[in-house]
Amino acid sequence: MTATAVQKLLTEATTVTHTPGYEGANIGTIIGFKHVSYLIEKSVIDHFRRCGLPVGALYEQQGLGFDTVHIESRLSTALIVDDEASIEVKPVTTEDAAELAFKVSITVDRDGERKKAVTSKVRAVLRYDENDTRMLRRLPVPEGLERFVTKRIGNAEPGEPVVPGTGDELVSGGSTENDPVLDQLTAGHNAYAWKFRIPYPFVHFFERLQATGYLRLMEEAKHRFVDARGISIRALLEESNWIPAVTQSSLTLLDEARLEEDLYVVYRVDSVFKNLMYTSRLDYYVVRDGRLLKTATGSITHGYGVVENGKEGRLVEWDDRVAKAISGAS
Structure with missing residues (x-):
């Protein structure tokens, strides 16, 4: 089951629908870039969960903390607070990479048509918590995730x-x-x-x-x-x-x-x-x-x-x- 989950994580795209955080509407109803980035990271975390590897469980069971280490975004149209944004997360990790890589795109409705609002590249690692006071027990790292585990970012x-x-x-x-x-x-x-x-x-x-x-x-x-x-x-x-x-x-x-x-x-x-x-x-x-x-x-x-x-x-x-x-x- 875990091997199947890792395979999905690395090869299958997922799509989720989210509304932006209201806190990000600093000017009128337009969402600022920071909260757009939050939405992107949240969707990558959703990708883990949908593939059967929720990031909370990875830490609780294996002591692996999910960390976004790179996010690069281009905004072509504004997100607004009422948007129900469709967000696709596509894995693009290469075979020899030590970081998980994804392409993320956000699509919204504008005047009855679908429009791509944001395109983003994201990389992440699984940071190993060596503190034995906090982590009293650890399960083995799921097979296939070992190369993405690091003891220091x-x-x-x-x-x-x-x-x-x-x-x-x-x-x-x-x-x-x-x-x-x-x-x-x-x-x-x-x-x-x-x-x-x-x-x-x-x-x-x-x-x-x-x-x-x-x-x-x-x-x-x-x-x-x-x-x-x-x-x-x-x-x-x-x-x-x-x-x-x-x-x-x-x-x-x-x-x-x-x-x-x-x-x-x-x-x-x-x-x-x-x-x-x-x-x-x-x-x-x-x-x-x-x-x-x-x-x-x-x-x-x-x-x-x-x-x-x-x-x-x-x-x-x-x-x-x-x-x-x-x-x-x-």
Whole structure:
């Protein structure tokens, strides 16, 4: 039975229908990119369950924690809160891969026709919990899943040595923009960065910052960046009814960041296309043994849009003030 379940997991596509989380409707009834990513991850987890390998049971019985380690999405039309989205998860894992790979597509109804709203690539691993205090017994790993089991997510090489941080120690969830490590990470770049002490709500399996936690920080990074540049989200909404609109995003985990570690989040503008779109890169670091360790990286492509009647959106060309703020021009 288990061998059949693993075969299904690796070869058979599944389709599920979900409605987006209401929390994601930050502007009108349109769902933000972060909650679109949540929906994608949820559908991959549904794929495991439908194939007979629910991720909860994999942890409870074998000590294997499901972790999304890569998610890359292109949004071609907005999801809205009333959508009953049809989500297909198609396995695309190659024979020699150490990560489970899937292509995910989200289709919605628009004016009586089916329209593909999102396409995504997802990779996942099964992280083995070695803690014998938590895992008192373990069943054998299901045959065929062994190559996807890892004792550590990623294995990044330590980077540059850093100047020790100064000032008061942060409390859980606390943050600061003032730290010599931040100065080192942003020197010479069109960037904004802050230090953030990883709190319990951002982790899973007791200790690890999970992919959705990184996505939350990616969304916050955008808000912090424009606020620091004098074009906050609220300001542009009040002045022009402009709201950031995401067309593409990606996230890749490179190593593990842990509960109550200080995470250094760096948001850097990489490229600007006319006054319509710009792409930013997100890099996430911890400091261990006096050296930087990059735990994740990602990117996000933004424009500005106007939303009317709750869900009718269109991209707009931004003005020189916004262009100078984004480019870092004085």
